[in-house]
Amino acid sequence: MDIIISNSSGIPIYEQIxxxxxxxxxxxxxxxxxxxxxxxxxxxxxxCSVITTKNAYEELEKEGYVKTIPAKxxxxxxxxxxxxxxxxxxxxxxLLEKVVNIATINKIKKKExxxxxxxxxxxxx
Amino acid sequence: xxxxxxxxxxxxxxxxxxxxxxxxxxEGTVMGLIGENGAGKTTIIKxxxxxxxxxxxxxxxxEADNKKNLNIYEDVGVVLDDMFFPEILYxxxxxxxxxxxxxxxxxxxxxxxxxxxxxxxxxxxxTLSKGMRKKLEIITALAHHPKLLxxxxxxxxxxxxxxxxxxxxxxxxxxxxxxxxxxxxxxxTDLEHIAxxxxxxxxxxxxxxxxxxxLMDNYGxxxxxxxxxxxxxxxxxxKYKKNKYDYEVLISNKKEFKKKYDIKIIDNxxxxxxxxxxxxxxx
Numbered sequence: 001m002d003i004i005i006s007n008s009s010g011i012p013i014y015e016q017i018x019x020x021x022x023x024x025x026x027x028x029x030x031x032x033x034x035x036x037x038x039x040x041x042x043x044x045x046x047x048c049s050v051i052t053t054k055n056a057y058e059e060l061e062k063e064g065y066v067k068t069i070p071a072k073x074x075x076x077x078x079x080x081x082x083x084x085x086x087x088x089x090x091x092x093x094x095l096l097e098k099v100v101n102i103a104t105i106n107k108i109k110k111k112e113x114x115x116x117x118x119x120x121x122x123x124x125x
Numbered sequence: 126x127x128x129x130x131x132x133x134x135x136x137x138x139x140x141x142x143x144x145x146x147x148x149x150x151x152e153g154t155v156m157g158l159i160g161e162n163g164a165g166k167t168t169i170i171k172x173x174x175x176x177x178x179x180x181x182x183x184x185x186x187x188e189a190d191n192k193k194n195l196n197i198y199e200d201v202g203v204v205l206d207d208m209f210f211p212e213i214l215y216x217x218x219x220x221x222x223x224x225x226x227x228x229x230x231x232x233x234x235x236x237x238x239x240x241x242x243x244x245x246x247x248x249x250x251x252t253l254s255k256g257m258r259k260k261l262e263i264i265t266a267l268a269h270h271p272k273l274l275x276x277x278x279x280x281x282x283x284x285x286x287x288x289x290x291x292x293x294x295x296x297x298x299x300x301x302x303x304x305x306x307x308x309x310x311x312x313x314t315d316l317e318h319i320a321x322x323x324x325x326x327x328x329x330x331x332x333x334x335x336x337x338x339x340l341m342d343n344y345g346x347x348x349x350x351x352x353x354x355x356x357x358x359x360x361x362x363x364k365y366k367k368n369k370y371d372y373e374v375l376i377s378n379k380k381e382f383k384k385k386y387d388i389k390i391i392d393n394x395x396x397x398x399x400x401x402x403x404x405x406x407x408x
Binding site for chain 1: 153154155293296297299300302318319320321336337338339341342393
């Protein structure tokens with residue numbers, strides 16, 4: 001499993017760990033029931049404090065991605081695909097909200113935005 | 126459980142005073158002790174080790190009073206700033222001496238570490254370089270399977286490669302959640318990557334105590350001009366420093382600050398910058 005942490009990105013380290021593990025769960029690189037490294041070994045290998053890795057696991061647990069069983073370890077949860085889709089949709093919505101904001105302020109027409117979107121989707125294909 | 130608890134430690138020398146120093150090291154955590162030369166770090170460590178006499182306050186190691194229960198030191202590994210072995214000894218002699226001092230002394234582990242750090246067995250300690258002596262001290266501190274390590278400047282004087290090896294040793298030591306470390310250091314970058322908590326001592330007093338990752342995530346340095354600085358409310362910063370061309374302002378909550386003020390440059394902080402601003406900065 002790759003986890004790559006930047007010390008100069010300005011993003012808190014626990015958040016970087018959290019996001020990268022989350023991505024791996026969503027992409028099925030980490031599967032349901034898989035045992036994650038202990039907070040102590042992860043801290044050693046990422047060269048960070050135990051508080052940081054503990055924090056990352058706690059956040060992942062809060063969001064439902066993992067489950068910690070005391071004295072056993074932290075496991076990948078059986079994740080709800082619907083739930084994740086909803087969360088991703090929320091992300092898209094909040095980004096689009098920014099787009100609409102900028103567009104309104106600068107008098108950019110809806111059609112122009114749609115055209116950009118169409119081009120971008122074409123490129124993705 | 127607390128590995129170490131210091132309650133209201135007071136000690137007066139001529140021209141120096143420890144004032145009500147209190148802090149705890151929880152089991153399974155690493156506490157970094159930072160401060161200027163002469164701030165009182167070594168005095169605190171000496172009190173913990175019962176080398177310092179006539180102090181006021183209470184020190185508990187594994188929840189036992191350190192003056193009444195001397196057997197608790199069996200579980201404590203120590204590296205002090207100065208070498209405590211006679212220089213005429215040979216490296217291998219350390220094993221013969223220590224195995225009679227600590228009941229849990231592990232000769233096999235000791236020689237294993239010596240080999241790992243390429244320390245010569247048949248050389249007198251006085252012929253070793255400063256870095257090699259430091260490594261020998263650290264190995265000695267680890268070889269009796271302690272549960273608490275007390276380290277006073279353990280990485281000073283050793284090169285970056287050896288330093289990273291030493292820090293890795295400490296990280297491996299911390300894999301056991303019953304183990305804890307109190308570590309004083311000037312090399313603050315070492316602390317940034319291993320400490321869970323930071324206690325900052327200035328002129329014999331604790332001036333700051335916080336979780337290290339929280340500190341690194343939340344504290345910041347605002348860089349701005351005089352006009353912008355005037356707009357910042359006194360409650361929103363800890364210290365500031367006026368330079369020839371700019372102001373450096375130490376803040377403790379980057380997120381809130383960004384919302385409140387329109388100042389572009391807010392840098393992440395290093396423990397070194399934090400120390401300098403806390404001591405040299407004004408308010």
